[in-house]
Amino acid sequence: MINLKKFEVWFVTGSQYLYGEETLKQVAQHSQIISDVLSKSSQIPVSIVFKPTVKTPDEIYNVFIDANSSKNCIGIIAWMHTFSPAKMWIGGLKILQKPLLHLHTQFNRDIPWSEIDMDFMNLNQSAHGDREFGFMMSRMRMNRKVIVGFWQDEKVIEDINGWCRAAAGWQDWQGAKFVRFGDNMRQVAVTEGDKVEAEIKFGYSVNTHGVGDLVKVINEASDSAIDKLIKEYEEQYKISDLLKKGNKNYSSLREAARIEIGLKNFLENGNFKGFTDTFEDLHGLAQLPGIAAQRLMAAGYGFAAEGDWKTAALVRAMKVMGSGLPGGNSFMEDYTYHFDFNNELVLGAHMLEICESIADGKPSCEIHPLGIGGKADPVRLVFNSGAGPAINASIVDMGNRFRLLVNEVVAVAPIHALPKLPVARVLWKPYPDMQTGCAAWILAGGAHHTCYSQNLTAEHLQSFAEMAGVEFVLIGKNTDIYQFRNELKWNDVYYQINR
Ligand code: MN
Numbered sequence: 001m002i003n004l005k006k007f008e009v010w011f012v013t014g015s016q017y018l019y020g021e022e023t024l025k026q027v028a029q030h031s032q033i034i035s036d037v038l039s040k041s042s043q044i045p046v047s048i049v050f051k052p053t054v055k056t057p058d059e060i061y062n063v064f065i066d067a068n069s070s071k072n073c074i075g076i077i078a079w080m081h082t083f084s085p086a087k088m089w090i091g092g093l094k095i096l097q098k099p100l101l102h103l104h105t106q107f108n109r110d111i112p113w114s115e116i117d118m119d120f121m122n123l124n125q126s127a128h129g130d131r132e133f134g135f136m137m138s139r140m141r142m143n144r145k146v147i148v149g150f151w152q153d154e155k156v157i158e159d160i161n162g163w164c165r166a167a168a169g170w171q172d173w174q175g176a177k178f179v180r181f182g183d184n185m186r187q188v189a190v191t192e193g194d195k196v197e198a199e200i201k202f203g204y205s206v207n208t209h210g211v212g213d214l215v216k217v218i219n220e221a222s223d224s225a226i227d228k229l230i231k232e233y234e235e236q237y238k239i240s241d242l243l244k245k246g247n248k249n250y251s252s253l254r255e256a257a258r259i260e261i262g263l264k265n266f267l268e269n270g271n272f273k274g275f276t277d278t279f280e281d282l283h284g285l286a287q288l289p290g291i292a293a294q295r296l297m298a299a300g301y302g303f304a305a306e307g308d309w310k311t312a313a314l315v316r317a318m319k320v321m322g323s324g325l326p327g328g329n330s331f332m333e334d335y336t337y338h339f340d341f342n343n344e345l346v347l348g349a350h351m352l353e354i355c356e357s358i359a360d361g362k363p364s365c366e367i368h369p370l371g372i373g374g375k376a377d378p379v380r381l382v383f384n385s386g387a388g389p390a391i392n393a394s395i396v397d398m399g400n401r402f403r404l405l406v407n408e409v410v411a412v413a414p415i416h417a418l419p420k421l422p423v424a425r426v427l428w429k430p431y432p433d434m435q436t437g438c439a440a441w442i443l444a445g446g447a448h449h450t451c452y453s454q455n456l457t458a459e460h461l462q463s464f465a466e467m468a469g470v471e472f473v474l475i476g477k478n479t480d481i482y483q484f485r486n487e488l489k490w491n492d493v494y495y496q497i498n499r
Contacts, residue, residue: 002300002323004045007168008072009101011035012063013053014084014133023123027081028053030107034079034151043157045324046074046164055084060092068097074171075099075164080129081107082122086136093140099167099467100144101160102137104130105151143466165456166463169321173313176204176273179266181211182281184307190447191308193397198310201402202468204273206309209266211277215284217269218262229257233291237365237381249367249377252287256379259285260292267301274302274316276309279351279373288373290352290380291365294424297330297355304331304449305353310395311449315355317464318393318451327454328357332392332426334448344434345412345427348392348452352380354424358454360386368422385426385454387413392430392450393461395470401495404465405446406458407437407475426452431477440475440484471495 013031015024032050039048054060067073075098106126137144145163149156184192195206230253233239242249267275275296279288297303300323302316311331318329331353338345351370356363363381370378392407409428418425430437458474465472471491475484 002172002320004165004168004320004323005047006072007046007074007164007171008049008070009046009075009077009164009167010049010051010063010067010073011038011077011079012051014060014078014080014089014129015053015055015082016084016088017055019082019122023082024053024055026123030081031079034105034107037152038157038160041157043161044164045161046168048077049073053081057088057091060089061095064092064096068095073098075101075167077101077103077160078133079103079105080126080133082125083129083132086132089133089136090140093136093142099170099463100137100142101163102130102134102144102146103151103160104146104148105156107151109150109152143469145463145466162457162460163463165321166460166467168323169317169464170467172273172320173317174203176313176316177271178204178206178302178309178313178316179270179272179275180206180208180307180309181214181275181277182307183208183278185278185280188306190396190445191304191306191310191449193310193402195309197397198313198402201470202313204313206313211281211283211285214262214266217266218259218285220265221258221261225261226254226257229261230254233257233365237363240364240366242367243365243379252367252377253365253379255286255376256291259287259289260295263289263292263296264299267296272301274312276304276307276312278305278307279370279375282373282375285375287376287378288352288370290378293353294356294381297353298328298357303353303355305350306449308447308449310397311447311451314393314395315451318453318456321460321464322453322455325455327388328355328359329451329453329456330355330358332450332452334392334450335425338427343415345415345429346409347425347427349421349423349425352378352423354426356381356383356424358385358426358452359383359424363424366422380422381424382422383424384414385411385424387411388454390428390452390454391456391458391461392452394447394450396445396447398445398471398495400499401471402468403444403471403473404461404468405441405444405473405475406461407431407441407446408458408477409437411454431475432479436479436481437475439481440479443485444473444475444488
């Protein structure tokens with residue numbers, strides 16, 4: 001699990017000197033209380049750090065300079081307890097490089113009907129103070145999240161939680177390194193993209209290593225390390241008979257373990273947060289990494305197959321965002337359909353590499369032939385995935401911009417046994433319905449590769465896209481195909497103008 005507590009969100013309250021010392025003291029006390037409660041809330045996975053009230057352009061500028069240069073600060077929660085004239089904020093907002101959440105709240109939940117006087121009114125004026133602040137951010141065309149409501153309200157805290165998770169995923173991408181073994185799968189379009197633009201826009205870099213560099217590290221794995229890992233396999237999975245010691249394919253299991261150890265060492269030594277490989281470039285590898293990719297994903301690494309670095313990076317970001325929540329995130333591919341009009345379903349899977357974080361029950365560790373790649377049969381984990389709400393997310397390179405596309409789906413329990421299917425799989429129904437959901441995905445140019453998430457929602461991803469400043473397109477319960485087509489056209493115009 002990736003620890004999110006090391007990440008800090010700074011709680012910054014705006015005011016001005018107009019109100020006098022007594023009022024400012026109360027403002028500071030109140031914001032300290034709110035930030036403490038949020039920080040201690042079990043719903044908030046990151047640390048919320050109180051910052052002294054800002055009352056002048058210099059104070060605002062300085063706290064944002066500090067935020068920009070802090071390695072742990074992943075974002076700002078801003079709140080105007082009183083009125084804070086927003087021209088004071090221009091200089092600071094202009095240089096702010098961290099995501100901002102505008103919390104439109106009030107220290108008092110209720111109006112104290114019998115007590116209320118002008119002192120109360122002067123102190124509790126976020127109803128208009130936050131409007132002044134909101135204007136400036138809109139005037140400056142800044143992306144931000146606005147959350148409205150009483151700060152102890154469960155829904156408000158849950159929304160803050162969601163935003164903090166998106167900010168953690170975003171921070172994790174800054175300076176992140178992903179390694180691409182080999183290049184793209186030959187002739188495939190949607191997994192390609194502009195790595196230079198991605199590094200500018202998203203903050204992570206993707207660089208290649210010849211698969212030989214990896215093979216060298218794999219070959220250094222010791223017999224004792226392989227023994228140890230096989231013991232771990234035996235504890236965690238049902239090992240198929242063929243793979244058991246003394247049986248025909250035991251050597252394949254050892255080879256798979258060797259690959260996992262080598263890959264893990266390679267990623268650790270290079271400080272990589274994820275990787276992609278391709279079955280078209282496996283020189284020196286005995287098998288296509290199956291169980292290795294599955295288990296490294298479960299350990300928090302980003303992965304996607306066939307050179308798909310965009311999805312590998314997205315899988316990593318979503319694992320960070322979902323860290324600690326029940327359910328998992330996995331590389332996924334829309335594989336095949338069940339077109340029974342009464343029960344339409346998508347079967348999602350991949351040749352091998354589905355993350356066990358989405359497994360329902362104990363995976364079985366099996367070996368089967370792989371029709372492509374011309375290598376030895378690969379070892380993989382086979383399992384079903386549970387029912388419940390989920391999303392599929394995909395980043396595509398539209399040439400002049402990146403588009404983050406999300407489809408809300410509902411996963412269903414397996415309706416039949418699949419005794420001959422040798423891979424992990426999920427069954428789901430896309431929203432709003434099969435026809436509209438699939439048509440919209442195709443019209444939006446969504447990839448066949450996605451990150452499938454059981455614990456994130458479209459809202460996490462929308463916040464994330466806004467932090468990145470990229471297009472966000474949702475296919476959900478309310479998607480209407482006529483409006484959707486218009487949205488895509490209008491977005492095209494918007495992104496032509498807004499370059
Ligand atoms: Mn694929």
